[in-house]
Every structure is written in structure tokens, then in C-alpha cells.
Amino acid sequence: MKVTVFHANECDRKKCTSIKMEKLGKCKLVYNINKIPSGAVVLNPFAQKAVSYEDYRYVHRRGVVGLDCSWNEVSSSKKFFSLSKYHRSLPFLIATNPVNYGKPCILSTVEAVSATLYITRFKDEAKDILDGFKWGHTFLELNHDLLEAYSEADTSKDVVRVQNEFLESKE
Template sequence: MKIVVYHAEECDRKKCTTVKLGKQGKVKVVTKLNQLPTGAIVLDPYSPKSLSVEDRETVMEKGLVGLDCSWKRLNKVPYRIKTGKNSRSLPFMIAANPTNYGKPCILSTAEAIAASFYIIGFKDIATDIMSGFKWGPHFLTLNEELLESYSKAKSSLEVVEIQNEYIS
């Protein structure tokens, strides 16, 4: 499956999960927005629509795109232009990466990609993505109950309902 990550080069490359995934050959890293695949699902924390199993076929056919850049910049042009109708947010999860451990919804790019594959029904890909990090398997364990629930949801609306029920 095609996994592409736009890397804005705004982080410490030694700690960057995108750089590590690229070196492991698990993702294609690009530095220009015009290198993103057309029609792919784009992970965007500002998207009003949550990722769900409904997106599985699109990911299989067109791919999955992660955006490794400052969330503060993500809501500005040119990022908004590229995400469009195929943008999806991820539901509530807890970060396990060393930089943001225990913080809700502040996932590394690797965590976001792994969670996406888990939610759309590719748990083996999620496990493979996280296997390259010492803390990676813990992310899946920490969020296992939520990920299982999200992966059983039939729609984006159901994913959001599960998230809201969990948060309350």
C-alpha cells in the first residue's frame, strides 16, 4: 500500500518518526506538496470527518498521506488546499511517543499512520509500522480498547460516537 508523508523539515531529525520510517522503507517521504498522490486519504487533525472503515478502499487504491509539520501551520495555506475532500481526522487516542507520552491527541506521524491502518482493518500493517520504535508496541497496547472499537465502527459517525462516549 502507498504511504506517503509530507515532511516540512520543522523537527529534530534524530527524533523524527517520519525520517525513521523513511529509512526503514515503510513510507515514502516527500518535501514538496505537489508530490502527494492525488485522491489519497490525507490525515488532517482539522478535518471535520473522522477516518473509518469507509476509507479502506480509497487507502488501498490511492494511498494514505501523513503531514509531518507544525499543527499551528497546518491550518494555513498551502496545507488546507491539498487536503480537500479526502482529509480525515483521527479520533481520540493517547500518545506513547517519548516527546508527548500520555498526552491526548498529540500523536507522532508514526502513531497516526499506525492508528489509521488499525482503524481501517489492517492491524498487521499497524503492528509493522510501530515495530520500528522501542515504544511503538506500547502505543498499540495503550490504545487497544479504543482502536478495537474504532475498527468495528461502520462509519465516520460511529467512530465519533465511540470517541465521545469514551471521553464523557
């Protein structure tokens, strides 16, 4: 599975999950926006469409592209978000990384990539990419029911429906 991460050099390198993913041989880091593979699914928190099984073939053929930047600076990364027609956002999930533990929707890069792989039914790859992170298994355990439900949804609309039903049940 091809995983590429555009690294914006805005993070604490000691806590950076994408740098660790690269050291573990699980992704390719790029620092030049023009090195992002065309046709890949680009994770974009502002995308109108949620990742779903519909994206299986794009992930299989071209891979996933994550953005590693500070959540405080993400809106300034507009050029990154103009690169592909396959922009996808992630549905509601809870972060388990040490920096944002327990915070909804503020995932680390490795959590976002893992969630994308899981939702597009590359479940073994989703688990594998988290190997090497002490807390990686916790992400899948805490979000298991949601990830399963999202992965069973065939379309982006279905994923959003599952998400909304979950959120309404918690009100």
C-alpha cells in the same frame, strides 16, 4: 500499503518518526506538496470527518498521507490541507512517543499513520509500521480498546459516537 509523508522540515531530525519510517522502508517522504498522491486519505487534524472503515477502499487503492510538521506550526500548513477531498481527522487516542508521551491527540506521524491503518482494518500493516520504534508496541497496547472499537465502527459518525461515549465515561 502506500504511505506518503509530506515533510515540512520543522522538526528535530533526530526525533523525527517520518525520517525513521523512510529509513526503515515504511514510507515515502516528499518535500514538495505537489508530490502528494491524489485520491489518498490525507490526515488532517482540522478535518470535519473522522477516519473510519468507510475509507478502506481509498487507503487500499491510494494509501495514506501524513503531515510531518511541528504541532506549533500545524495551522500554518493550510496549503497541505487543500490537496485532497479525502481529508480525515483521527479520533481520541493517547500518544506514547517519547516527545509527547501520555498526551491526548498529539500523535507522532508514525502513530497517526498506524492508527489510520488500524481503524481502516489494516491491522497487520498498522503493527508493522510501528516495528523499529522501541515504544511502538506501547501505542497499540495503550490504545487497544479504543482502536478496536474505532475499527469496528463502519462510518465516521460511528467513530465519533464511540469516541464521545468513551470521553463521557471518563468525566
